[in-house]
Amino acid sequence: MSNRIKSFINKNRQYIPLSATALLAVVAYTAGAILYPGMRNPQVFLNIFRNNSYLLISAVGMTLVVLTGGIDLSVSGVIALTTVATAALLRGGMNPWLVILLMLLMGVALGATMGVFIVYLKAQPWIATLAGMWFARGMCFFISDDAIAIKNRLFDIISRVRILIPGVTELSAARGSSIPYISIPVVVSFLVYFAGIFVSRYTRFGRTIYAIGGNEGRNEQSALLMGLPVNRTKLLVYTINGFCSALAGIFYSIFVTSGHGLYADGLEMDVIASVVIGGTMLTGGSGSVIGALFGIFINGLTQTLIQFNGSLSSWWTKIVIGLLTLLFIGVQSLVARGKSWRARVEMMGEEEAKHYRRKRWLTRAGVVAGVVILSLSAIFLPKLTNQEGFGQVTQSSRCVLQAYRREKVDEYVADGAIIVYERNGGSSCIDEIYAIYPDGLIIGDNGNEIVEKQVTVAEVDLLMAGIVDYGWFTDELYDTWHIPCGQCYGYYLTVVKDGHEKTVKGVDGGTDAPVLFWQSLSLVKAIVPQFDTSG
Amino acid sequence: MNMNKEDLLVEMKGISKSFPGVQALENVDFDLRTGEVHALLGGNGAGKSTLIKVLTGVLKPDKGKIFLYGEEVTIRSPQHAQELGISTVYQEINLCPNLSVAENILIGREPMKRGVIDWKAMNAQADEILRRVLGMDIDVTRLLGSYSVAIQQMVAIARALEIESAKVLILDEPTSSLTANETQQLFSVMRKLRSEGVGIIFITHFIDQVYEISDRITVIRNGKLISCDQTASLPKMELIVKMIGRSINELDDMENIKRKMADNISETSVLEAENLGKYEWIQPMDLDVRNGEVLGLAGLVGSGRTETALLLFGIDDPDSGTLKIDGKNVRKFSPTNSIHLGVALSPEDRKDAGIVDDLTVRENIILALQSGQGLLKYINVQQQKKIADEFIRLLDITTPSVDQPVKNLSGGNQQKVILARWLAIHPKVLILDEPTRGIDVGTKAEIQKLVLSLAEEGKAVIFISSELEEVMRCSHRVVVLSDREKVGEFSGDTEEHVLIEKMAGSVT
Amino acid sequence: MKKKSMSETFRRLTESRIFLPILALLIILLFDAIFIPEFFKIQVRGGDLYGRVIDIMRNASTVMVLAIGMTLVIATGGIDLSVGAVMAIASSVAAIMMNPTIIGVELPPNLLAFINDPNFTYSPLWEVILVTLAVSIVCGLWNGLLVAYMDIQAMVATLILMIAGRGIAQLITNGVRIQIFYEPYSFIGQGWILLPFSLYIVAILFLITWLITRKTAIGMFIESVGINPKASHYSGIKEKRIKLLAYTFCGFCAGLAGLIASSNIKTSDAFNIGKTIELDAILAVVIGGTSMSGGRFSLPASLIGALVIQAITTTMYALGVPAFALQAIKGLVVVFVILLYSEPVRVLLNKVTSEKGRPL
Numbered sequence A: 001m002s003n004r005i006k007s008f009i010n011k012n013r014q015y016i017p018l019s020a021t022a023l024l025a026v027v028a029y030t031a032g033a034i035l036y037p038g039m040r041n042p043q044v045f046l047n048i049f050r051n052n053s054y055l056l057i058s059a060v061g062m063t064l065v066v067l068t069g070g071i072d073l074s075v076s077g078v079i080a081l082t083t084v085a086t087a088a089l090l091r092g093g094m095n096p097w098l099v100i101l102l103m104l105l106m107g108v109a110l111g112a113t114m115g116v117f118i119v120y121l122k123a124q125p126w127i128a129t130l131a132g133m134w135f136a137r138g139m140c141f142f143i144s145d146d147a148i149a150i151k152n153r154l155f156d157i158i159s160r161v162r163i164l165i166p167g168v169t170e171l172s173a174a175r176g177s178s179i180p181y182i183s184i185p186v187v188v189s190f191l192v193y194f195a196g197i198f199v200s201r202y203t204r205f206g207r208t209i210y211a212i213g214g215n216e217g218r219n220e221q222s223a224l225l226m227g228l229p230v231n232r233t234k235l236l237v238y239t240i241n242g243f244c245s246a247l248a249g250i251f252y253s254i255f256v257t258s259g260h261g262l263y264a265d266g267l268e269m270d271v272i273a274s275v276v277i278g279g280t281m282l283t284g285g286s287g288s289v290i291g292a293l294f295g296i297f298i299n300g301l302t303q304t305l306i307q308f309n310g311s312l313s314s315w316w317t318k319i320v321i322g323l324l325t326l327l328f329i330g331v332q333s334l335v336a337r338g339k340s341w342r343a344r345v346e347m348m349g350e351e352e353a354k355h356y357r358r359k360r361w362l363t364r365a366g367v368v369a370g371v372v373i374l375s376l377s378a379i380f381l382p383k384l385t386n387q388e389g390f391g392q393v394t395q396s397s398r399c400v401l402q403a404y405r406r407e408k409v410d411e412y413v414a415d416g417a418i419i420v421y422e423r424n425g426g427s428s429c430i431d432e433i434y435a436i437y438p439d440g441l442i443i444g445d446n447g448n449e450i451v452e453k454q455v456t457v458a459e460v461d462l463l464m465a466g467i468v469d470y471g472w473f474t475d476e477l478y479d480t481w482h483i484p485c486g487q488c489y490g491y492y493l494t495v496v497k498d499g500h501e502k503t504v505k506g507v508d509g510g511t512d513a514p515v516l517f518w519q520s521l522s523l524v525k526a527i528v529p530q531f532d533t534s535g
Numbered sequence B: 001m002n003m004n005k006e007d008l009l010v011e012m013k014g015i016s017k018s019f020p021g022v023q024a025l026e027n028v029d030f031d032l033r034t035g036e037v038h039a040l041l042g043g044n045g046a047g048k049s050t051l052i053k054v055l056t057g058v059l060k061p062d063k064g065k066i067f068l069y070g071e072e073v074t075i076r077s078p079q080h081a082q083e084l085g086i087s088t089v090y091q092e093i094n095l096c097p098n099l100s101v102a103e104n105i106l107i108g109r110e111p112m113k114r115g116v117i118d119w120k121a122m123n124a125q126a127d128e129i130l131r132r133v134l135g136m137d138i139d140v141t142r143l144l145g146s147y148s149v150a151i152q153q154m155v156a157i158a159r160a161l162e163i164e165s166a167k168v169l170i171l172d173e174p175t176s177s178l179t180a181n182e183t184q185q186l187f188s189v190m191r192k193l194r195s196e197g198v199g200i201i202f203i204t205h206f207i208d209q210v211y212e213i214s215d216r217i218t219v220i221r222n223g224k225l226i227s228c229d230q231t232a233s234l235p236k237m238e239l240i241v242k243m244i245g246r247s248i249n250e251l252d253d254m255e256n257i258k259r260k261m262a263d264n265i266s267e268t269s270v271l272e273a274e275n276l277g278k279y280e281w282i283q284p285m286d287l288d289v290r291n292g293e294v295l296g297l298a299g300l301v302g303s304g305r306t307e308t309a310l311l312l313f314g315i316d317d318p319d320s321g322t323l324k325i326d327g328k329n330v331r332k333f334s335p336t337n338s339i340h341l342g343v344a345l346s347p348e349d350r351k352d353a354g355i356v357d358d359l360t361v362r363e364n365i366i367l368a369l370q371s372g373q374g375l376l377k378y379i380n381v382q383q384q385k386k387i388a389d390e391f392i393r394l395l396d397i398t399t400p401s402v403d404q405p406v407k408n409l410s411g412g413n414q415q416k417v418i419l420a421r422w423l424a425i426h427p428k429v430l431i432l433d434e435p436t437r438g439i440d441v442g443t444k445a446e447i448q449k450l451v452l453s454l455a456e457e458g459k460a461v462i463f464i465s466s467e468l469e470e471v472m473r474c475s476h477r478v479v480v481l482s483d484r485e486k487v488g489e490f491s492g493d494t495e496e497h498v499l500i501e502k503m504a505g506s507v508t
Numbered sequence C: 001m002k003k004k005s006m007s008e009t010f011r012r013l014t015e016s017r018i019f020l021p022i023l024a025l026l027i028i029l030l031f032d033a034i035f036i037p038e039f040f041k042i043q044v045r046g047g048d049l050y051g052r053v054i055d056i057m058r059n060a061s062t063v064m065v066l067a068i069g070m071t072l073v074i075a076t077g078g079i080d081l082s083v084g085a086v087m088a089i090a091s092s093v094a095a096i097m098m099n100p101t102i103i104g105v106e107l108p109p110n111l112l113a114f115i116n117d118p119n120f121t122y123s124p125l126w127e128v129i130l131v132t133l134a135v136s137i138v139c140g141l142w143n144g145l146l147v148a149y150m151d152i153q154a155m156v157a158t159l160i161l162m163i164a165g166r167g168i169a170q171l172i173t174n175g176v177r178i179q180i181f182y183e184p185y186s187f188i189g190q191g192w193i194l195l196p197f198s199l200y201i202v203a204i205l206f207l208i209t210w211l212i213t214r215k216t217a218i219g220m221f222i223e224s225v226g227i228n229p230k231a232s233h234y235s236g237i238k239e240k241r242i243k244l245l246a247y248t249f250c251g252f253c254a255g256l257a258g259l260i261a262s263s264n265i266k267t268s269d270a271f272n273i274g275k276t277i278e279l280d281a282i283l284a285v286v287i288g289g290t291s292m293s294g295g296r297f298s299l300p301a302s303l304i305g306a307l308v309i310q311a312i313t314t315t316m317y318a319l320g321v322p323a324f325a326l327q328a329i330k331g332l333v334v335v336f337v338i339l340l341y342s343e344p345v346r347v348l349l350n351k352v353t354s355e356k357g358r359p360l
Helices: A003-011 A013-035 A043-052 A051-069 A075-091 A095-122 A126-144 A152-161 A168-175 A184-202 A204-212 A215-225 A230-256 A267-277 A292-308 A314-349 A348-383 A405-414 A457-469 A515-527 B050-056 B078-083 B103-106 B118-134 B149-162 B180-195 B206-214 B235-243 B254-262 B305-313 B335-341 B360-373 B381-395 B412-424 B443-456 B469-474 B496-504 C002-015 C021-036 C052-057 C061-075 C082-099 C125-149 C155-172 C184-192 C197-215 C216-227 C229-234 C239-265 C277-287 C301-316 C323-341 C343-351
Strands: A418-426 A430-436 A441-445 A450-456 A489-497 A500-507 B008-019 B022-033 B038-042 B063-067 B071-073 B086-089 B168-172 B199-203 B216-221 B224-230 B269-278 B283-288 B294-298 B320-325 B345-348 B430-432 B460-464 B478-483 B485-491 C044-045 C048-051
Touching: A013 A292, A013 C125, A013 C155, A013 C301, A043 A292, A043 A489, A051 A075, A051 A204, A051 A230, A051 A292, A051 B216, A075 A095, A075 A126, A075 A267, A075 C082, A095 A152, A095 A230, A126 B320, A126 C277, A126 C323, A152 A184, A152 A230, A168 A515, A168 B086, A168 C239, A184 A204, A184 A292, A204 A215, A204 A230, A204 A489, A204 C052, A215 A405, A267 A292, A267 A314, A267 B469, A314 C155, A405 A430, A430 A515, A430 C061, A441 B206, A450 B294, A457 A489, A457 A515, A489 A515, A489 B496, A500 A515, A500 B460, A500 C082, A515 B443, B008 B050, B008 B335, B022 B038, B022 B050, B022 B199, B038 B050, B038 B180, B038 B206, B050 B168, B063 B360, B078 C184, B103 B118, B103 B149, B118 B149, B118 B283, B118 B469, B149 B168, B149 B180, B168 B180, B168 C061, B180 C277, B199 B360, B206 B235, B206 C044, B216 B235, B224 B235, B235 B269, B235 B478, B235 B496, B235 C125, B254 B294, B269 B460, B283 B345, B283 B460, B283 B496, B294 B305, B294 B443, B294 B469, B305 B430, B305 B460, B335 B345, B335 B360, B345 B412, B345 C082, B381 B412, B381 C216, B381 C323, B412 B443, B412 B460, B443 B469, B460 C184, B469 B485, B469 B496, B478 C052, B485 B496, C021 C277, C048 C052, C052 C061, C052 C197, C061 C082, C061 C216, C061 C277, C061 C301, C082 C125, C125 C155, C125 C184, C125 C239, C184 C197, C184 C239, C216 C229, C216 C239, C229 C239, C277 C301, C301 C323
Parallel strands: B022 B224, B038 B199, B038 B216, B086 B168, B168 B199, B294 B460, B294 B478, B345 B430, B430 B460
Antiparallel strands: A418 A430, A418 A489, A430 A441, A441 A450, A489 A500, B008 B022, B008 B063, B063 B071, B216 B224, B269 B283, B269 B320, B478 B485, C044 C048
8 A cells, every 4th residue: 555655656756846835725724714714705715816816827927937947037027017008008098909919919029039038149047037127117117107097998897897606606695695706817817827737738849848947957958959949949938928927917907907117026036936836946847837826826825814814014925935935945955856865765775765765754844844833833823822923013102093083084974074084193193184075175183273175076076086096995905004113104094985985094114005005195185284283 | 790881880981080189089990880789998088989979970070081871971960960860878868857758758749639749649659669669668657767777778769769760879888877687678679779770889898798799899099999809709808908008108117116116115004994885886995005105096997996086085975994094093084184184186087076177277286285274374376376386397287377277278287287286285195096098198108207206205196097007007006996896906016917807807 | 579468468458357347337437428528527525525426436335245245156156136135134123223112122211202313323333233244144144054055056045035035124123114313324325434435335345355355265265166166175175165155245245235225215124125236236246257157256347347337327317317217228238248248259259359279
């Protein structure tokens, strides 16, 4: 029986890292579901895919590049360029379908250019694609300095459409809970994913990719000697990744409904980390597109867990992802060293061999277990023991932020205000609250004095439209909170429209608040009157 | 067998090839018939790899012609050679270990069904090919890398024959990593191929195997064709004599020096190895060297000479036995420690482990000396120049200046630089592994004289060379290795044929 | 024969590694002299020198500091992608030490009022600098252990700290951009003693590094390890230790650069400090002629490389080219450098400039 297991493992040795990832995903999600009731909502699971569809597309392309032993650092630049170009073209009134087509062509062109440098000028992939990234980001700002909002029906539809999953729909309806849904980008990303799997397993092109990478570069030599079209394949791989970057960029622009050269900053690292966690070795030749999905999933899952934990700051995501990447790279290098090891073991005596094998598996398992336990406990321990986790701050002698004046806000809203804006904190420890009414009246109250201002109805309409356009009522705007620094303010903004009311809060200096939150705030700040003694 | 012209697959006539400072091949003839296994023998650096590189399009000959199936050809590149039907299976398998066996055989021509790779058909086809061509039955869906080197070689051969329709198959040291059983498997495959008309060039250093499988034997030494004979009519002893050569020179006065020195050899051993062995390197053996003595290590390629040298220098921990320097046990095995103890090694492959090619002559020379002194006690440039000048003079190294990057020097001068490096630390024991390989005749003689003079100064020298006559000429005692085992120890005056017998292994 | 020795000197000059970068710098400066009025004008204000040229040097100081460390790492045949993240960690540590209220350290009420006082710091400056540099040395050690002792590829190993490092930096400050009010600290990046203070830092670092690498055996060992690790090992050089040393030193340099950068903006911005600067550092070393595969290195050449990059930037600004275009131009520069140093071009240049290089 154990022999059969052993031979099964031997046969599928290459899938060990992937299985580890899959197992990790299942374990982590289960743990999360147990600890956080909110996570049991199937929508949370689906949201991981909804929020990361563009990452998945990029990861598929990147996996193909990495499999050849190369790397592509330009993806974030191409994505950013795509968002800006898309926004600009749409603003110029071009047909959205044409825009999409043009963007994809642009991605192809960029990818092919870099490919030419790498293949025919023998440039190192990281330096050639780095140049590509700089160039692409630079081009963004040629188009526009500020963010350009996207207001296009097609894009709007794509972002809003909810696709129901047959089967699950009926289940939820029967249970009376809200019906889970996915979006068009999710569908497309999965199409790309399956296309990637197909290409890598069932086409000559895909198999050549595997033949080129790995074995410390010797494979490329062997592939050439075997008569395979190495140059053509490498060129194609970078071209395809350019396409994927552009496609990811299109969906990213739908996600944030705008385009700006600063978007997707550092995204290539997330993609590379996901590829590694998905079991593909950076040295090439080993791994699969299948793993890309799991890598992305773990990335998104980590973020979700941290969000639900609430007491951990969101940059823990980066640390955890870094640790996981380390873990998988460590495992990969152990597996690689294991090869020459294995030949040696084959020649050892039975007893010696068994002893060595067992020792090796134990150390490996120990390391894996150690890192996993560390990461999970860091995330979950605080919740379990009801203590303040590491990363929390005790309230101490400084300006304690006033609580959000819920009742006052409700008063204003009942009175007919459509926007209520509260700001408190800062070095002078203030607390200001403003209410904006549809007829143009603005009232401000800072506890000491009350000011009033009258603006036109049109201005209020414009303000409201602007805020709504930023996606106020979508999932893209959410609360973030940290203990603020000494001079920092806390902001609460409540918006009422068509019977919906939503409040979003944020803090100065918080680096993970949604960008659009700040933009909404600045719209409001521009219009409200000043106090005489404002800090 | 009749020498019918139609039977000739390959004919190489008058091939010459030279590199800066070295004549690698000089007017060499070689031919291969259909349905023949032709063994190509010669020491490392003798020129056989150069000959093969010319045949496979890696190098272009300076002079000479190549004929394939009777027609003259110019082989432009390895790709071209393949197209012409010449396939090589190297010791370093040129396949992709991360793909399955079936893929390695059929990649580039995978069977397709409706535009998609038909894995089932591919596996079936690969299976059929292996059975038909090699008589092998293995699981073709497993990764190539999960199989032993022997199997990997078979797969490479299968691909060469089936996919590339090779008529000329060059096997470069195919049996070095095989067990006896696997070697027999390979041989039965070779016999099968031979009977189908394939011409096989069999490059190896295992004499016994040559006698088991080959039809003809060609010996190359020092870039020249020594002989080409039918295996059946060449006795083993004669073959070995041809391979290790008779001396051409005039260095008999060295014999006199040797005899004089014999009186000055000390009684105690400065280096003593007892039962020293390492798995896969060498079987446990005893070895000792005394001050003022030259100990020669003789043996054919693959007999374990280099591994012995590496162990004595402490590159790696031994699996068994002890090593004593000046009577004290060596506890830590590392190059750094060996240098401190006064043991030096000039390695076999100077390009790989010897010269640091971008560094200058002076830097290369003082490198070991500096590492022995540590990081902080820097030997400044002035001192470097002084020391380097001293050795340039002593060893007669040709270089325009001490600041010349070592890579610009000829092979012989590079070797001298490495010797200088080790002489600079004034070692007690100097281990020289193939110090005369790939070097012109004149410098060879210089180095041999140097070996003796070092012993005269009171150092202990271990001298390793594939050329037995060199070893005999320079050594007071000779240890013979065969198949990674010490098989004999003789005085330097012993007759050559006695040693040759021991080196050959089994008695003929 | 005077003519012969002149061409000989000329050839020696053009073949030396530092030739191309200096040439590049001179070309750029020449361009500036012609097209930008008053480019080389130096003013004296309050006993200090100011001017565009001074600006170039000052702005390049962080990259120059990084390039010094990166040169040694690349010379051993490796690379360090984490320097930007280490800069972020360094700046966070420094800021936290001067203003730890963020992590809840309770200040006695009498001190609380001084938080925004330019003369106030919770820990003395020397302690801040010492601890920061110590932390960055630990980061370098981490990288070195992974690469030298665990045999992980340099690009992969340093990638880990690059990803996780920013998270750690943000963790230290709880995600907040801490403002630094302490005046003496900002002197590091913004101070002037005749010339910008950061230049002195660069000069001293360069001097120390030069002394260490050229007046001890370390420089030669680094080169040897980069060119042929096996031969170095056989010659008794402990390559693992040499590599560890290189990465640790690079971490130290990153910490120093972090101090300069954060004092320049008077904030610890864990998110943005040092973003993509590792690529500038690597580019500086590449322009300086040190081969990416390791071996011979030249510290002055790398510094020139850093200056070239900054000179291009400043020239663009002076021409009124908007900031965004700069990135695109940098991309083009990299392209140009790739072309120049690429195999086919190198072979061509060799054929043209040298005699038929015959071995002796």
